[in-house]
Amino acid sequence: MEKLIEDTAARIFMEQTEDANKLWAALEESGFTRAWVPESLDGFGLPLEDGFELIRMSAKALTAVPFAETLLANYFLATVDQHLPGAKFTLCTTTDSLDNIPFADSADYLLRLERGTIEVWRFNLVDQVNELSGNRAGQIILEGESPVIAAAAPGWLSSNVYEQMGALVRSAQLCGAMEHILSITLQYTSARQQFGRSLAKFQAIQLILTRIAAQTASSCAALQYAVMTPQLSQAPDWIAIACAKAKASAAAGLVVTDAIQAHGAIGYTQEYMLSNYIHRIWRWREDFGGETYWQIKIGQHYTQPDSGSLIEDIFG
């Protein structure tokens, strides 16, 4: 990613995170919500991997607006030459129910893919959102008889691709959250004194931190590769994405357990900042398929009667 873009993003996420409206305005103004929309359609036209880097940064910053969802929705909308300026989006797959939709109280539209059609719906919140979910999930009902936009998706954009791109978005968020948890846990264990020295000096605590580091590093490696595999307006390499999401979802759960253990009871309180990451992780790891969902797909892929060889797929 270009330094200028990275610096701008860092500044926006760092400075504006307290105020959701200001943050959204800054993200809109910077063009980041339209990062994957071609310049010909008034977008930023960034490569896919740059958009995923923005998503990873936003997760580290605990961004409380549907930035990642909107970035992806705008990408899908642009494939049918549509644009709803300034709108905030949420997403769901064909198998998701409508009773646990992220940003149910703040997104303007739901974008989904139904039988080859991109549908954009207005919706209403049925009940209170679950603030603890970290991205304000709640039950919604669709508004009106028909979507405000219904357009035939291009051939490459199948419901599988929709799900895979969603999974990749969540992988990037999980990686950002894990990286930040590693930093928080390092800071805490270095500062906290017990038995007359900092926790970080105990081998038992170092073991926990190296486990967090190992899980984080391997998840980030799988992500880095997976984000390079989709080309704009093409179906991605689903195995690379499946590997990234399965790894990040499984790793994030382990990282949370270890981070709480290293912190002690403070890590389990709502007040302490770790909780914000934990709530998000517990949601993101399930969205667009949890680890078992993707592990089964990978395992089945290599054990079909006619499956190709692992060596060729893994080593190229």
Added chain:
Amino acid sequence: MAVTSSMNHFNFPLAPSTEAENSLRAEVREFLQDEIKTGGFTPGADCWMSESCPEFSAKLGARGWLGMVWPKKYGGHERSPLERLVVTEELLAAGAPVAAHWIADRQTGTQILRFGSEQQRQSILPRMAAGTCFAAIGMSEPQAGSDLAAVQTKADKIPTGWRLSGRKIWSTGAHQSDYMIVLARTSPADGRNRQVGLSQFLVPLQAQGVEISGIKDIAGNVHFNETLFDGVELEADALLGLEGNGWAQCMGELVLERSGPERFLSNFVLLDRALISLRGQLDKHGAAILGELITTLNALRLMSRSIARQLENGLSPDTEAALVKLIGNSFEQDVVTRVRQLLSTIPRDHWPDELAPMLDQSIFRLPPGTLRGGTSEILRGMIARQLGMR
């Protein structure tokens, strides 16, 4: 809430594969398949430690697949670390008998290139690149395992060079090797700092006073050894690099030792063969278990390629290598456990012929994975230091 700058503690930049690598890979793969077909070797688990065949090593040498990254004037081929990685990945994935030359090609040759005399480079490296000259590692001692700076082997200056006395242990392949790089004390420790006063020596193993005795492993096989140096007289140029610089040189050697794909591919051959038997046999639970192994393998491979790229760029990614070895060794043990569990649902007499011995080899040969080349505990210490905890 504000972002506190979240540093990247580890660096694994992506290393996409090139056309040249892909065609090299195809060439190596074809050669290996031919060798298997014509009875050149039977695939084995943990082949880089346990499957030794000097004739096969010579064949690889003749093809230019040893000493790949060394200069041509010393018999090398001036290929990139990533090209070398392609070859080592394929050899490991095929379970080829590469143990004879593995250490010479991986680390000893490079140490000679870095620190040896011109005469040593010219006389030894071309033979190592040809797959006809082998080497062993002389680091651990009976009283110095993970605490390597506690080595008691000493080298004293004599008019003709050096006199070496002491014992090294766990030296894989020493009984079939021509040379060993020995870490020895050449002057006393500086108070508590024991890392000073150590030096590396390139010791010809046929020298007078060298006595090598095999140690049987848990399966009854001899691949590692104890080596006694009973006042071995060495020429002056046996000193490798600088006197007193042995610790730093040894750490550089350990980066080479730890950074390769053998730290997670030792039993890939078992996984690969088991997959064939498991076709159409797995329920969802079994598929998930297999899928989890493959996701970890995928991550390890990407990290390993990244390390090769960093070596290519002249960096020394020692902590990254430690991380890959740590994750990789644990992965290898998971492979044994998981494959054993998955195969248990299929009667053993339905397995293809080669699978049962391969599983048994893996069970017997993999336990030292988390010990050799630095224990997981030592690696965690390195990672903790990188994280600023030490």
